[in-house]
Amino acid sequence: MAYLAYLILLVLLTAIERTWPGWLLIHDQGPELVVAAVVSIGLCGGPMAGCFAGLIGALLLGSVESAWLGGTFFAFMTLGTVVGLLRGALLAERAPMAALVTLAAIPVVEVIRLIFAAPPSPAPWVLPVLVAAPYSALLALPIFGLFRAVTGLLAPEP
Amino acid sequence: MRAMHGPVVRWEVIVAMVVIAAIFTWGQHRARAVGGTSLPERGARSLVWPVQSVLVGAGGATRDVVVAAYRGRSLVTENEELEARVRQLEADRLRMVSYYLENTAMRKKLGWAPLEPAPSVAARVIDWSSGQSRKRVAIEANRQLELGNIVRTEAGLVGRVIEAQGTRGTVMLLNDAESAVAARVLREDGDFGMVSVASEASENRVMLKMVPHSHKADLRVGDVLVSSGDGGVYPQGVPIGFIESVETSAVNVASITAYIRPFADFEHLDYVLVERRGE
Numbered sequence: 440m441a442y443l444a445y446l447i448l449l450v451l452l453t454a455i456e457r458t459w460p461g462w463l464l465i466h467d468q469g470p471e472l473v474v475a476a477v478v479s480i481g482l483c484g485g486p487m488a489g490c491f492a493g494l495i496g497a498l499l500l501g502s503v504e505s506a507w508l509g510g511t512f513f514a515f516m517t518l519g520t521v522v523g524l525l526r527g528a529l530l531a532e533r534a535p536m537a538a539l540v541t542l543a544a545i546p547v548v549e550v551i552r553l554i555f556a557a558p559p560s561p562a563p564w565v566l567p568v569l570v571a572a573p574y575s576a577l578l579a580l581p582i583f584g585l586f587r588a589v590t591g592l593l594a595p596e597p
Numbered sequence: 598m599r600a601m602h603g604p605v606v607r608w609e610v611i612v613a614m615v616v617i618a619a620i621f622t623w624g625q626h627r628a629r630a631v632g633g634t635s636l637p638e639r640g641a642r643s644l645v646w647p648v649q650s651v652l653v654g655a656g657g658a659t660r661d662v663v664v665a666a667y668r669g670r671s672l673v674t675e676n677e678e679l680e681a682r683v684r685q686l687e688a689d690r691l692r693m694v695s696y697y698l699e700n701t702a703m704r705k706k707l708g709w710a711p712l713e714p715a716p717s718v719a720a721r722v723i724d725w726s727s728g729q730s731r732k733r734v735a736i737e738a739n740r741q742l743e744l745g746n747i748v749r750t751e752a753g754l755v756g757r758v759i760e761a762q763g764t765r766g767t768v769m770l771l772n773d774a775e776s777a778v779a780a781r782v783l784r785e786d787g788d789f790g791m792v793s794v795a796s797e798a799s800e801n802r803v804m805l806k807m808v809p810h811s812h813k814a815d816l817r818v819g820d821v822l823v824s825s826g827d828g829g830v831y832p833q834g835v836p837i838g839f840i841e842s843v844e845t846s847a848v849n850v851a852s853i854t855a856y857i858r859p860f861a862d863f864e865h866l867d868y869v870l871v872e873r874r875g876e
Contacts, residue, residue: 460656460660490610491614503642509622516618
């Protein structure tokens with residue numbers, strides 16, 4: 440049931456990311472809500488949930504962006520699984536941690552996607568990432584709260 | 598207490614998901630090789646695009662309310678100015694109707710085929726892809742879209758539908774790195790050439806360029822370019838833009854490039870018109 444809720448929320452967040460209002464863009468760049476969601480699900484639900492979120496998030500975002508799926512799958516699924524594996528050991532299940540991990544994850548995810556589908560000139564790529572990382576980290580706080588509530592409600596501890 | 602326990606990992610499930618991702622990736626490559634879209638991509642879009650459609654509509658309504666509340670006073674003045682402008686345009690339109698009727702009667706006398714404008718439907722833009730070289734938008738119309746449908750605004754050509762999924766589809770814009778339009782200068786004996794995105798484009802620079810077929814081409818600043826219809830991808834006569842500057846290569850005088858400012862505003866595409874290619 441929790442996985443169905445994750446799926447619905449990922450669809451919603453993908454749509455919000457892709458229709459982010461123009462007046463909220465910073466240097467023509469909006470936040471990467473799907474990455475923040477994958478991090479949050481990994482932190483709340485563990486490696487399996489993180490991997491699932493990476494799979495679904497990459498499929499939704501890659502399809503809507505008409506991007507190549509291979510690099511997106513690799514980046515998002517690795518991120519979700521690794522965050523899930525480090526949960527409880529290195530990463531505390533707290534909102535500030537979700538923001539910090541998102542801040543670090545966005546450049547990593549973008550580098551991986553860049554390697555899989557390199558643009559003609561990578562220089563203009565730097566500024567959007569520098570804007571998107573802190574912007575997404577800020578929004579990771581409410582997103583993490585949302586996923587923690589959903590996980591607590593639908594997948595309670597035994 | 599969850600954070601204190603190490604996560605229970607079922608690796609077989611994770612491996613299964615990796616295999617699914619690999620299959621989806623393989624399916625996408627296979628579909629793209631024949632110019633199509635894979636089934637998982639279509640499924641994902643059919644989930645996300647309706648939500649985007651609702652969000653775009655709701656966002657527009659919210660923006661209208663906020664603007665009305667914020668600029669209530671100036672909107673009254675603006676409205677009066679617009680009403681005056683509408684009256685002027687209505688007078689112009691009536692004059693154009695008389696010209697049109699005159700033109701139709703003359704074409705009939707000369708035995709020429711009637712010149713009818715292509716029927717088009719309005720479509721709303723619901724997604725903007727802002728990659729460096731991939732310039733695409735997703736649109737939603739009130740009729741089925743087809744591959745190859747021409748997309749334009751009242752001002753000029755915007756692009757064409759490259760992926761259609763019911764009433765929604767993806768449009769490749771003229772400033773996409775893969776786009777090329779056969780064009781001609783709108784003058785008597787105007788030269789022909791190919792219009793594509795200018796790789797030198799920046800925020801302060803025009804976005805398109807035309808490379809003429811002939812090295813003796815006569816391209817002048819201010820010339821209007823329309824689609825020539827060559828190749829059959831775009832119909833002829835759709836306005837593209839005007840020439841803002843003409844450059845001759847320093848090393849090869851036969852190499853001429855015209856830089857074009859498009860009529861359509863690619864930065865603010867909210868609504869577009871969709872025409873069938875054959876119409």
